[in-house]
Amino acid sequence: AAGVIQSPRHLIKEKRETATLKCYPIPRHDTVYWYQQGPGQDPQFLISFYEKMQSDKGSIPDRFSAQQFSDYHSELNMSSLELGDSALYFCASSTHPYEQYFGPGTRLTVT
Amino acid sequence: KNEVEQSPQNLTAQEGEFITINCSYSVGISALHWLQQHPGGGIVSLFMLSSGKKKHGRLIATINIQEKHSSLHITASHPRDSAVYICAVRFWAGGGADGLTFGKGTHLIIQP
Numbered sequence: 752a753a754g755v756i757q758s759p760r761h762l763i764k765e766k767r768e769t770a771t772l773k774c775y776p777i778p779r780h781d782t783v784y785w786y787q788q789g790p791g792q793d794p795q796f797l798i799s800f801y802e803k804m805q806s807d808k809g810s811i812p813d814r815f816s817a818q819q820f821s822d823y824h825s826e827l828n829m830s831s832l833e834l835g836d837s838a839l840y841f842c843a844s845s846t847h848p849y850e851q852y853f854g855p856g857t858r859l860t861v862t
Numbered sequence: 863k864n865e866v867e868q869s870p871q872n873l874t875a876q877e878g879e880f881i882t883i884n885c886s887y888s889v890g891i892s893a894l895h896w897l898q899q900h901p902g903g904g905i906v907s908l909f910m911l912s913s914g915k916k917k918h919g920r921l922i923a924t925i926n927i928q929e930k931h932s933s934l935h936i937t938a939s940h941p942r943d944s945a946v947y948i949c950a951v952r953f954w955a956g957g958g959a960d961g962l963t964f965g966k967g968t969h970l971i972i973q974p
Contacts, residue, residue: 796961807960850910
């Protein structure tokens with residue numbers, strides 16, 4: 752069965768650079784969620800989209816933005832990267848408002 | 863503040879033992895998820911519950927809405943069950959695709 756796809760799987764950036772993470776939901780899923788999991792931390796909700804509109808907002812820094820496109824894929828844009836942004840970024844998708852299926856994550860390292 | 867508490871934080875057991883992991887939450891929810899995460903790895907959704915009980919193979923999840931409590935049980939545990947088990951809830955927030963609030967996870971080790 753098709754799963755949530757995230758790219759890239761690993762990303763290394765320097766401080767103050769920008770990064771774009773991509774998420775491709777399971778086919779026919781209309782909702783995408785982004786989560787951030789710092790080292791040794793539990794995941795924290797960042798933002799979600801339902802039918803291409805922002806639906807809920809968590810602890811997403813102002814330096815980050817995201818959107819969901821017409822094909823339902825989503826991108827998380829991160830600017831002015833800081834060392835503290837190093838984390839595993841998960842995307843999940845669902846048919847609203849049902850069970851969320853998680854992608855494998857993108858591991859971002861900021862040096 | 864909306865909170866999710868899990869216990870125990872760490873659990874080591876012998877192969878074949880019956881395992882129980884508990885989760886309690888502070889206010890009303892629309893759904894509760896049990897997730898599994900291997901070290902350095904991705905998150906796998908085991909169950910989503912809004913009431914009652916669900917079973918999948920050796921895994922059983924129950925929820926008591928009145929008591930704001932859920933349990934995850936593993937029968938006939940096996941070393942491959944070793945992982946972090948996370949309880950995550952969607953608190954009522956007036957609708958929308960609300961994000962999950964996660965517990966701190968239970969680190970389970972099953973020894974052969």
